Amino acid sequence: MSQATIAPPDIKTLADLRQRLGGIPLERIWFHPAPGTATEKDVIEAEERENRLCELVDGTLVEKAMGFEESRLAIELSHLVKSYLDRNDLGICVGADGMMRIAPGLVRIPDLSFITWDRLPGRESPREPIPDLAPDLAVEVLSEGNTKPEMARKVREYFDAGVILVWLIDPRKRTARVFSTIEKSALVRADQALDGGAVLPGFVLPLSDLLDRGRRPRQG
Numbered sequence: 760m761s762q763a764t765i766a767p768p769d770i771k772t773l774a775d776l777r778q779r780l781g782g783i784p785l786e787r788i789w790f791h792p793a794p795g796t797a798t799e800k801d802v803i804e805a806e807e808r809e810n811r812l813c814e815l816v817d818g819t820l821v822e823k824a825m826g827f828e829e830s831r832l833a834i835e836l837s838h839l840v841k842s843y844l845d846r847n848d849l850g851i852c853v854g855a856d857g858m859m860r861i862a863p864g865l866v867r868i869p870d871l872s873f874i875t876w877d878r879l880p881g882r883e884s885p886r887e888p889i890p891d892l893a894p895d896l897a898v899e900v901l902s903e904g905n906t907k908p909e910m911a912r913k914v915r916e917y918f919d920a921g922v923i924l925v926w927l928i929d930p931r932k933r934t935a936r937v938f939s940t941i942e943k944s945a946l947v948r949a950d951q952a953l954d955g956g957a958v959l960p961g962f963v964l965p966l967s968d969l970l971d972r973g974r975r976p977r978q979g
Contacts (some may be wrong), residue, residue, distance in 0.1 A: 781909025
């Protein structure tokens with residue numbers, strides 16, 4: 760279990776902390792435990808005792824931005840990726856409560872993660888609640904509580920940790936931003952498709968199929 764992380768010295772005020780975390784809404788920043796003192800134990804307890812998902816950033820618990828539509832889309836996408844993996848045994852798929860220590864003192868919880876067998880010790884799914892692990896594909900379904908600076912920081916951290924592909928899906932704009940590196944990204948519109956590339960070879964999903972899936976009864 761990680762030890763407490765002291766807040767960076769440039770944080771002197773609440774405004775400093777909020778800015779460092781990407782200008783996120785204040786209600787997502789937990790003050791118990793005090794910022795700069797939170798540990799992975801606090802992340803686990805927040806989920807177990809209060810059913811609240813929090814990431815650990817700079818020794819601070821940051822509640823994950825969630826919403827009904829975002830949760831629906833994450834589950835729909837997880838189902839489609841899992842179906843693909845049933846046919847292509849490349850690794851495992853983890854949902855929106857899959858906590859991962861992607862760097863010392865940094866716990867992130869993508870809405871969906873795909874991890875190849877080669878990244879998994881013994882080629883088995885980890886047993887610990889917060890494994891020391893980074894996915895090959897990290898997917899974030901954007902909520903109203905997410906900010907551009909917050910997501911830019913997440914993308915940077917994911918690639919620093921060794922993630923190969925990042926999808927940021929924006930249901931309100933009906934677009935997705937696909938990152939293959941920190942600097943290289945492409946905008947996918949509703950009439951275009953998400954492509955798994957070298958990470959999920961042959962996985963192609965029209966974005967509109969995902970966004971509209973489950974909105975109305977299927978015909979036939």
